Each structure stands twice: as C-alpha cells, then as structure tokens.
Amino acid sequence: MILTVTPNPSLDRTYEVLALERGEVVRAETERMDPGGKGVNVSRAVAAAGRRTVAVLPLGGAPGVFVADLLDAQGIEVAPVPIAGATRSNIALAEADGVLTKINAPGPELTAREQELLLETVREHSRDADWIACCGSLPGGLAPSWYADVVTRAHAGGARIALDTSGRPLLEALRARPDVVKPNAEELAQAVGRSLATVGDALKAAEEVRGMGAGAVLASLGADGQILVEDTGAWYGSAPVDAVRSNVGAGDATLAGFLIAGGSGPDALACAVAHGAAAVRLPGSVMPAPADLDAAAVTVTAEIPLERALKEPVS
Template sequence: MILTVTPNPSLDRTYEVPGLRRGAVLRAAADRVDPGGKGVNVSRAVAAAGHRTVAVLPLGGAEGALLERLLAAQGIEVAGVPVAGATRVNVAVAEPDGTLTKVNAAGPELTAEEAALLLSAVGERSAAADWVACCGSLPRGLAPEWYGRLAARAHATGARIALDTSGPALTAALRERPDVVKPNAEELAEAAGRPLATVGDVAAAAGELRARGARAVLASLGADGQLLADASGTYFGTAPVARVRSNVGAGDASLAGFLAAGGSGPRALAAALAHGAAAVRLPGSAMPSPADLDPSAVTVTTDVPRDRALTEPVP
C-alpha cells in the first residue's frame, strides 16, 4: 500500500484554448476539473495501476468536499483532516503546442492544531504502508521541518519515505534520510546551490544530495529524461514523446510508477519514465492507466551521458 501525504491539495481546472491572448475573451475547446496536488496525483496514478493507496490531506469548505468525492470515485481511500480554510482551486490554460499557463492559489493557512492532526493522521496509517510519499509545497502554518518530523514518525513504523518537495522543506528533511527524493532540474539546482548545464552536472548534484542524507535521488529532467542515483549505481533513461498535450502531474505520475515498481533500481526507473511519458500525452492532469503506457519507448542505461547538454539548462 502506498500512503500519500498532500499538505496543500487542490482542485485543478484545465482549459484547452486555441491560443492565449492577454486581455482577450477566450473560448475553451475543452475543460476538465481534476483532484490536484502532488501527493493526490501520485495516489491517482497508483490507483489507476490497480494498487491500493490512501491519501492523507486537509480538506476544507465545499471545494474540499468535492475533492474528496472525486478521489473516492477513482477508488482512492481518503483520510481527510477537516480544516477551517477552503481547499484551493488552481487554473491551467493549455495551448495546442503544449504550452501551459498556470495560476496556483496559495491555499488555506493551517493552525497548529490542524497541523498536529495532519501529522497524527499519517502516523496512524503509516504502519500499514510500504511507502509514504510526502509531496508538494507546505501550506502556510507548517514549518519547513514538518516533513522531517513526518519522515521520522513514518520510519519508526517501518515505512519507506519518498519525498517530492523543494527549498527549505527538502533541505530540512534530508537529515531524516528519506529513502528517495524526487527533484526536478530546477529544484536540484537550488538544493545544490549552483547551475546545472549537463547530465553530468545532474549526476554530481544527485550524489551530493545522497551525501547529505537521501538514500536515493530520482531526478526528473523533462524532455531530457530522468536520472536515478542510489546505492547500486547511477542510471539514466529516456522516453521520447512526439506531442506533449499537458505536463501537469507528469512528475507525480513518474513517482507513482517508480514506487509501484518497487522504488529502487533500473526497473523502477523504467516504470517512472513510462508513466511520465504517458502522462504528458493526456489532457489536463489526467493520470495514466496501464493501457496508456508504452514500455517499448523507454531506454535505461548505466552508461550515463555526462557530457550531454540539458535542453533547458538551469542557471
């Protein structure tokens, strides 16, 4: 069972438009609303793959009630913590060439009591979990050390920790030795404190995160692929996509594939790549099912192309 924790979940509304013109009235060719938030997306992808998942998250207002109903309809067990503030609503505008413009709301500020209840909800369920995936930004009211406290509690019950966050929250949690962290290139550069221009730069930065406490690093590099560094070695993989429809939640789908495939080694990396590639071919933040995957398009190697320049280097 994979337990996900999303401290700042959302409803994600996506509009597909012919083109984005500032100041104009746009007519959407299609629109959809999906449960949102990194951990929520991981649960959705895990459930789509036929595995059991429990989503722990704060829920507030009519938006929170709708989020819970949407998740239940997808076969996801929800462990909701009632909060006074309303669950946020994010808006994305998708153009035909794959360009995505997003407006993310701040979300509610949690009280100290609500933060404690959220931590307790994770502790009560982590003993039954193979993995606890801690995902996304922390809402107002939660200190950067909150993920670290959560990791310590979950590790004490025997669960493994996957961490997908950034900034001070990532740095503070490294001392609790998360079993895998999943930064994108920008987040990895921030954690390393320097630019990343090549795959070799990514590999070096991943090694530094491991030295600082992460047992494994799964780095998402967008169209350039993904890199995995763990105790068994360093692996690099790609899964080319001819046309990107929406990249919302693609990293979350990758993490779900990685964890569902065991969470270590090249086989799990291949699953992560297949799930991420499938996600970007789908509308909005739709999560892929097994029928959407194309494992034949995935390539994984130990021969890491360290001199390969990143398509979008991080300054």
C-alpha cells in the same frame, strides 16, 4: 499499499486553448476538473495501476468536498483532515503548442490543532503502507521542518519515505534521511545552489543531494529523461514523446511508477519513465493507466550521457 500525504491539496481546473493572448478574451476548447496536489496525483496514478492507495490530506469548504468526491469516484481511499479554511483552487491553461500556464493559489493556513491532527492521521494509516509519499508545498502554518518531522516519525515506525518537495522544506527533510527524493531539474539546481547545463551536471547534483542525506535521488529532467542515483549505482532513462499535451502531474506519475515497481533499481526507473512519458500525452492532470504505457519505448542504461546538453538548462 502506498500512502500519500498532501499538505496543500487543490481542486484543479484545466482549460485547453489554442493560444493564450494576454489582455484578450480566450475561449477554451475543453475544460476539466481534477483533484490536485502532488501527493493526490501520486495516489491517482497508483489507483489507475490497480494498486491500493490511501490519500491523507486536509480538506475544507466546498472545494474540499468536491476533491473528496472526485477521489472516491477514482477508487482512492481518502483519509481527510477537516480544516476551517477552504481547500485552494488552481487553474492551468494548456496551449495547443504544449505551453502550459499555471496559476496556483496559496491555500489555507492550518491551525496548531489541524497540524497535529494531520500528523496523527498519517501515523494511523502508515502501519499498512509499503511506502509513504510526502509531496508538494507546505501550506501556511506548517514550519519548513514539517516534512523532516514526518520522515523521522515514519522511520521510527519502520516505514519507507519518498519525498517530493523543494526549497527549504527539502533541505530540512534531507537531514532526516528520506529513502528517496524526486526533484526536477530546477529543484535539483536550487538544492545545490548552482546552474545545470548538462546531464552530467544533473548527475553530479544528484550525487551531492545524496550526500546531504537522501537514500536515493530520482531526478526528472523533462524532455531530457530521468536519472536515478542510489547505493547500487546510477542509471539514465528516457522515452520518446512526439507531442506534449499537458505536463501537469507528469512528475507525480513518474514517482508513482517508481514506487509501484518497488522504489529502487533500473526496473523501477524504467517504470517511472514509462509513466512520465504517458502522462504528458494526456489532457490536464489525467494519470496514465496500464493501457497508456509504452514500456517497449523506454531505454534505461548505466552509460549516462554526461555531455548531453539539457534542452532546458537551469540557471
């Protein structure tokens, strides 16, 4: 079982438009609503693969009820933490050329009582978990050290932690030594405090993040593939994508694929790459099912292309 923790979930509305014109009336070609938040998306991808998952998340107001209903309909066990505030609603505008514009609401502020209940709910459901995936931003009320506290408590109970967050919460959590962290290129650059122009730059940054406390680093480089750095070595994985329909949740699908395949080694990286590549071909934040995966198109190698320039360098 993979347990996910999403401190700041959302109700996500995705509109596909031909082109986004500022100041004009833009008519959507399609509309869809999905339960959102990085950990929620990991649960959705795990469930799509036919694996058991439990999603721990604070829920409040009408959007919270809607999120719970949508997750239940997808076969995901929900461990809700009732809160007084309303769950946030986010909007994504996906243009025909693959450009995505996201508007993310800040979310409600959790009271001290709600914060403690959230931690207790994680503890209650962690006993049966193979992995605990803690993902996303922290809502108001939670200190930047909150993820570090979760990592410490989880390790005390014998659980493995995968962490996908950024900024100060990531840096604080690294001191507690999470088993794996999954930054994207921008988050990786932010963690080491410098720009990344090549795959080699990203590899060096990932190695430094390991030195800060991460057991392993699974870094998403967008169109430039993924790298995995752990005790046993480093690998580079990629897969061709002809057209990007939406990259919402692609990183979350990547982490789900990695954990589904065991959470370590080149085979897990290959599964992560297959899931990420499949996710960008799907609308909105739809998570890929096994039929969407093209494992044969994935390449994983220990020969990392260090000099390869990133298509989207991070400054």
